[in-house]
Amino acid sequence: MSIAAKYYPSEPASPSVVTTSIPGPKSQEELAKLGKVFDARPAYFMTDYEKSVGNYIVDADGNTYLDLYAQIASIALGYNNPALIKAAQSPEMVRALVDRPALGNFPSKDLAPILEKILKFAPKGQDHVWSGLSGADANELAFKAAFIYYRSKQRGYDTEFSTEENQSVMKNAEPGSPHLAVLSFKKAFHGRLFASGSVTCSKPIHKLDFPAFQWPHAEYPSYKFPLAENEDANRAEDDRCLKIVEDLITSWSIPVAALIIEPIQSEGGDNHASKYFLQSLRDLTSKHGVVYIIDEVQTGVGATGKFWCHEWADIQPPVDLVTFSKKFQSAGYFFHDPKFIPNKPYRQFNTWCGEPARMIIAGAIGQEIVDNKLLEQCTRVGDYLFSKLEALQSKYPEKFQRLRGQNRGTFIAWDLPSPAERDALLKSLKLHGCNVGGCAELSVRLRPTLTFEEKHADIFVDALSKAVSEL
Amino acid sequence: MSIAAKYYPSEPASPSVVTTSIPGPKSQEELAKLGKVFDARPAYFMTDYEKSVGNYIVDADGNTYLDLYAQIASIALGYNNPALIKAAQSPEMVRALVDRPALGNFPSKDLAPILEKILKFAPKGQDHVWSGLSGADANELAFKAAFIYYRSKQRGYDTEFSTEENQSVMKNAEPGSPHLAVLSFKKAFHGRLFASGSVTCSKPIHKLDFPAFQWPHAEYPSYKFPLAENEDANRAEDDRCLKIVEDLITSWSIPVAALIIEPIQSEGGDNHASKYFLQSLRDLTSKHGVVYIIDEVQTGVGATGKFWCHEWADIQPPVDLVTFSKKFQSAGYFFHDPKFIPNKPYRQFNTWCGEPARMIIAGAIGQEIVDNKLLEQCTRVGDYLFSKLEALQSKYPEKFQRLRGQNRGTFIAWDLPSPAERDALLKSLKLHGCNVGGCAELSVRLRPTLTFEEKHADIFVDALSKAVSEL
Numbered sequence: 001m002s003i004a005a006k007y008y009p010s011e012p013a014s015p016s017v018v019t020t021s022i023p024g025p026k027s028q029e030e031l032a033k034l035g036k037v038f039d040a041r042p043a044y045f046m047t048d049y050e051k052s053v054g055n056y057i058v059d060a061d062g063n064t065y066l067d068l069y070a071q072i073a074s075i076a077l078g079y080n081n082p083a084l085i086k087a088a089q090s091p092e093m094v095r096a097l098v099d100r101p102a103l104g105n106f107p108s109k110d111l112a113p114i115l116e117k118i119l120k121f122a123p124k125g126q127d128h129v130w131s132g133l134s135g136a137d138a139n140e141l142a143f144k145a146a147f148i149y150y151r152s153k154q155r156g157y158d159t160e161f162s163t164e165e166n167q168s169v170m171k172n173a174e175p176g177s178p179h180l181a182v183l184s185f186k187k188a189f190h191g192r193l194f195a196s197g198s199v200t201c202s203k204p205i206h207k208l209d210f211p212a213f214q215w216p217h218a219e220y221p222s223y224k225f226p227l228a229e230n231e232d233a234n235r236a237e238d239d240r241c242l243k244i245v246e247d248l249i250t251s252w253s254i255p256v257a258a259l260i261i262e263p264i265q266s267e268g269g270d271n272h273a274s275k276y277f278l279q280s281l282r283d284l285t286s287k288h289g290v291v292y293i294i295d296e297v298q299t300g301v302g303a304t305g306k307f308w309c310h311e312w313a314d315i316q317p318p319v320d321l322v323t324f325s326k327k328f329q330s331a332g333y334f335f336h337d338p339k340f341i342p343n344k345p346y347r348q349f350n351t352w353c354g355e356p357a358r359m360i361i362a363g364a365i366g367q368e369i370v371d372n373k374l375l376e377q378c379t380r381v382g383d384y385l386f387s388k389l390e391a392l393q394s395k396y397p398e399k400f401q402r403l404r405g406q407n408r409g410t411f412i413a414w415d416l417p418s419p420a421e422r423d424a425l426l427k428s429l430k431l432h433g434c435n436v437g438g439c440a441e442l443s444v445r446l447r448p449t450l451t452f453e454e455k456h457a458d459i460f461v462d463a464l465s466k467a468v469s470e471l
Numbered sequence: 472m473s474i475a476a477k478y479y480p481s482e483p484a485s486p487s488v489v490t491t492s493i494p495g496p497k498s499q500e501e502l503a504k505l506g507k508v509f510d511a512r513p514a515y516f517m518t519d520y521e522k523s524v525g526n527y528i529v530d531a532d533g534n535t536y537l538d539l540y541a542q543i544a545s546i547a548l549g550y551n552n553p554a555l556i557k558a559a560q561s562p563e564m565v566r567a568l569v570d571r572p573a574l575g576n577f578p579s580k581d582l583a584p585i586l587e588k589i590l591k592f593a594p595k596g597q598d599h600v601w602s603g604l605s606g607a608d609a610n611e612l613a614f615k616a617a618f619i620y621y622r623s624k625q626r627g628y629d630t631e632f633s634t635e636e637n638q639s640v641m642k643n644a645e646p647g648s649p650h651l652a653v654l655s656f657k658k659a660f661h662g663r664l665f666a667s668g669s670v671t672c673s674k675p676i677h678k679l680d681f682p683a684f685q686w687p688h689a690e691y692p693s694y695k696f697p698l699a700e701n702e703d704a705n706r707a708e709d710d711r712c713l714k715i716v717e718d719l720i721t722s723w724s725i726p727v728a729a730l731i732i733e734p735i736q737s738e739g740g741d742n743h744a745s746k747y748f749l750q751s752l753r754d755l756t757s758k759h760g761v762v763y764i765i766d767e768v769q770t771g772v773g774a775t776g777k778f779w780c781h782e783w784a785d786i787q788p789p790v791d792l793v794t795f796s797k798k799f800q801s802a803g804y805f806f807h808d809p810k811f812i813p814n815k816p817y818r819q820f821n822t823w824c825g826e827p828a829r830m831i832i833a834g835a836i837g838q839e840i841v842d843n844k845l846l847e848q849c850t851r852v853g854d855y856l857f858s859k860l861e862a863l864q865s866k867y868p869e870k871f872q873r874l875r876g877q878n879r880g881t882f883i884a885w886d887l888p889s890p891a892e893r894d895a896l897l898k899s900l901k902l903h904g905c906n907v908g909g910c911a912e913l914s915v916r917l918r919p920t921l922t923f924e925e926k927h928a929d930i931f932v933d934a935l936s937k938a939v940s941e942l
Contacts, residue, residue, distance in 0.1 A: 034583045037590060037599060039575070041816035047577045049570040050562075060580060071573040072822045084569040089560070091521075097564070097832060098555040099520040100800055102542040104510070106518045109531060112505045119508060128508060133604040134823060140664050144681060151680040166675040170657075172683035176675065180682050186641075192821050193611050194684075195665035204637040204647065205817050209622040210615060211651050212643035213665075213682060326822065329571055345512035346676050350663050351543045351797065352605060357828060361568060 003372045004451045007081055008054030014459055015056070015433025016064045022430045024061030052079035055449055055456050057435055065430065066459055069437040073266070073298050073447035076327040076365045087364040096356035103353040114356055117363030118330065123308040125318030126334035131354025135297035135325035136191025139260065141348065142321045142333040143182055143195055146258035146291035148342045151178065153289065157343050181213070181254040183245070185220040187268030187440070190260055190295055199260055202268040202440070216252045218245045220271055225402045238277045245281065249288045258291040263309040266298040269440030270413030272404060278313040292319040301327035302369055302450050305379035305409035328365065330358035374450040382409035385457040389414070392465060399468050410452060415442040425467055432463035474843050475922045478552055479525030485930055486527070486904025487535045493901045495532030515906070523550035526920055526927050528906055536901065537930055540908040544737070544769050544918035547798040547836045558835040567827035574824040585827055588834030589801065594779040596789030597805035602825025606768035606796035607662025610731065612819065613792045613804040614666055617729035617762035618651055619813045624760065628814050652684070652725040654716070656691040658739030658911070661731055661766055670731055673739040673911070687723045689716045691742055696873045709748045713755065720759045729762035734780040737769035740911030741884030743875060749784040763790040772798035773840055773921050776850035776880035799836060801829035845921040853880035856928040860885070863936060870939050881923060886913040896938055903934035
């Protein structure tokens with residue numbers, strides 16, 4: 001029995017769209033009501049999560065969509081998953097919800113087992129975890145770890161802070177508040193708070209009017225596809241970008257303490273980085289004493305066919321910090337070097353130190369992925385889907401430019417010739433019963449759950465064929 | 472029947488400490504194990520939340536403490552509250568946990584009712600809410616709202632961004648990334664991320680080695696107690712500090728877009744601000760076009776006898792933004808002016824846009840407070856407790872300096888003569904069965920739940936008398 005059939009005996013056999021426009025009239029009415037207390041302008045439709053099941057999301061009008069966006073790539077197993085319902089109803093969950101602990105000061109007896117369940121799924125080479133609340137939070141906590149580590153190497157791990165440091169920091173001034181930078185990449189997305197916002201560089205609307213740190217953005221390689229036919233050109237592109245990275249590390253006006261990169265830039269357009277590029281960044285960061293942070297917020301938890309996308313690059317020695325959120329529901333960063341534990345307590349600290357309710361869900365998601373061999377399934381279904389898209393590409397080469405994600409599970413994207421055509425395609429796909437997201441200006445990105453199967457791929461490709469032929 | 476008796480028929484009659492040191496041997500053993508995967512150095516003891524009930528927290532050794540710290544002021548109703556257990560087991564909760572929505576793009580049909588339940592408890596004058604994940608997150612989201620609003624007043628609410636803004640922001644440069652400041656106060660605590668960390672100014676350890684924005688800290692009034700006997704001196708202190716605020720607003724090298732203040736600085740030492748001071752800040756911020764943000768993360772949700780502490784000051788017109796977290800479990804900010812809704816969608820946005828599971832808990836907490844008249848109870852018990860502490864102060868004036876929090880519910884604090892004596896008192900209180908927290912260098916702060924009653928106050932005062940007499 002397929003896993004979708006096992007989890008979701010009542011999953012619909014196909015999508016069903018009953019309104020002539022989306023959002024439909026009931027969604028519109030309810031969104032107008034919601035708009036009085038909440039900014040509902042970005043809403044696609046009003047969702048009925050009670051009726052949503054497996055790979056299908058249902059809206060207030062009863063439209064039933066095959067969901068290849070999955071809450072901005074944040075649903076791992078499908079809607080109303082029975083294993084997660086069981087976790088949600090467990091006594092540990094009730095305790096976590098009603099007695100939310102300040103985990104640093106008053107850790108729960110439940111905490112070690114909960115964390116161990118998450119650490120079972122840590123990237124190769126990582127054996128510690130620190131917990132946060134969102135992707136942006138995870139990245140900023142990782143920056144704090146990186147800054148503490150960077151300065152501790154200069155000062156000496158056990159050296160006490162100087163009087164000057166203790167005094168100047170209370171004025172937000174050097175040396176206590178040092179000028180240090182995190183290097184990121186153009187088109188990167190790492191969150192929308194102030195430090196995470198300073199490394200984010202995908203769209204102006206994310207950043208306008210907010211003060212930012214004067215941190216540098218290097219260039220992320222832009223490859224020619226298919227990759228196998230363009231190896232020389234893409235290697236030259238890698239080398240061009242690596243030179244920019246090294247130049248920025250050695251010449252930026254503020255010392256670069258850390259580098260953060262997505263192994264596939266997602267919000268910024270599903271831009272892939274090669275194994276060579278990611279390994280060369282390890283070499284460069286080691287050479288220059290820069291902390292290497294991999295942001296797996298969108299790429300993590302299975303959708304590329306590995307639990308963590310950067311495992312494809314088998315980076316040696318392992319990167320320093322790996323951040324996660326989204327499909328793991330819980331957020332935080334993994335690390336392996338105990339020197340990333342600050343020399344004193346209360347430096348990496350806050351009231352809650354994480355959300356145990358979401359950690360319980362993360363552990364359950366990881367276990368389901370392993371027990372049901374969902375990485376293998378995602379690889380198999382991704383290959384199947386990719387070949388179908390290649391066939392469409394042969395038929396409509398203009399509408400399937402730079403098709404990417406081969407051998408990366410269902411983490412697939414391609415470009416349309418113009419933003420207008422991309423937007424029209426996404427709109428048409430909804431009317432054909434498929435909820436699909438875009439990224440950057442031209443790209444369609446596929447982010448189905450890990451319970452997406454060949455039968456779902458067939459339904460999607462059928463809808464896509466119609467939508468493209470009507471463009 | 473008292474509310475504690477109604478909620479917690481099995482609440483212990485008194486504390487019970489069975490180990491001779493704290494943490495006891497079992498706690499130590501379990502913390503050592505936890506330390507392998509989590510920074511357990513700040514832990515007071517290993518907590519058994521299953522056995523904790525009402526106002527009593529139980530550790531791994533079976534020590535049962537009357538809890539006047541309550542997860543760093545974050546437990547509103549006591550441990551294992553039956554009304555919250557009911558909320559935790561509701562179908563809406565299960566849906567929120569297993570189908571975590573991206574609320575901005577795919578809002579749930581459950582969302583409007585959930586938000587309306589929170590808005591029922593909004594501070595007077597506020598009728599909108601935006602949701603976050605922690606106190607630090609709530610404050611930074613409020614800063615984003617403030618910066619957008621401040622720049623929109625300069626640019627015109629409906630004016631399009633210029634090409635120069637759109638281009639410069641991608642380099643973290645002006646004018647797209649403007650130099651704007653948030654003014655805060657010395658000894659303030661507003662969180663530990665990078666912008667919230669820049670307005671935090673309580674202890675160096677919170678900030679050392681992290682880059683900070685060059686934002687100014689004004690002086691927070693330091694009053695003589697009791698307040699009623701020192702009105703003239705304290706008014707002069709208010710005026711001295713107000714002058715510093717206005718000087719900073721008019722002369723700081725970076726334009727001050729917003730001001731953030733705690734109505735009682737909690738982490739920084741339970742420093743109170745008068746009605747006159749808080750109202751004068753409204754006058755000053757209105758005069759200079761500065762957004763006025765009240766941080767109610769620790770002071771909110773009832774412990775001062777009002778739902779929100781700044782309601783004591785009846786500030787007119789209402790402040791612009793009010794942030795919350797901790798005892799509401801959910802986090803975010805309230806506001807009343809629709810102009811704080813950005814001119815375009817996706818400016819105040821992120822994947823999750825809040826945590827519906829915690830919003831459900833917040834609504835349930837608020838309703839219990841109202842239904843059970845817990846503000847009235849907190850006022851009554853606070854008065855009772857304060858008078859008992861005054862009696863102890865008469866007996867041991869050296870050990871009860873600057874006793875504060877009269878007429879502020881159970882939000883009570885006092886100072887010891889030295890950090891060593893303060894720490895010794897907190898340690899001794901634990902051995903006498905009371906879990907109590909400190910703040911700043913010299914202060915003891917009381918943060919019991921809203922179900923703390925006269926009988927609990929008697930137990931605490933009895934333990935305190937013993938501990939003080941043994942100092």
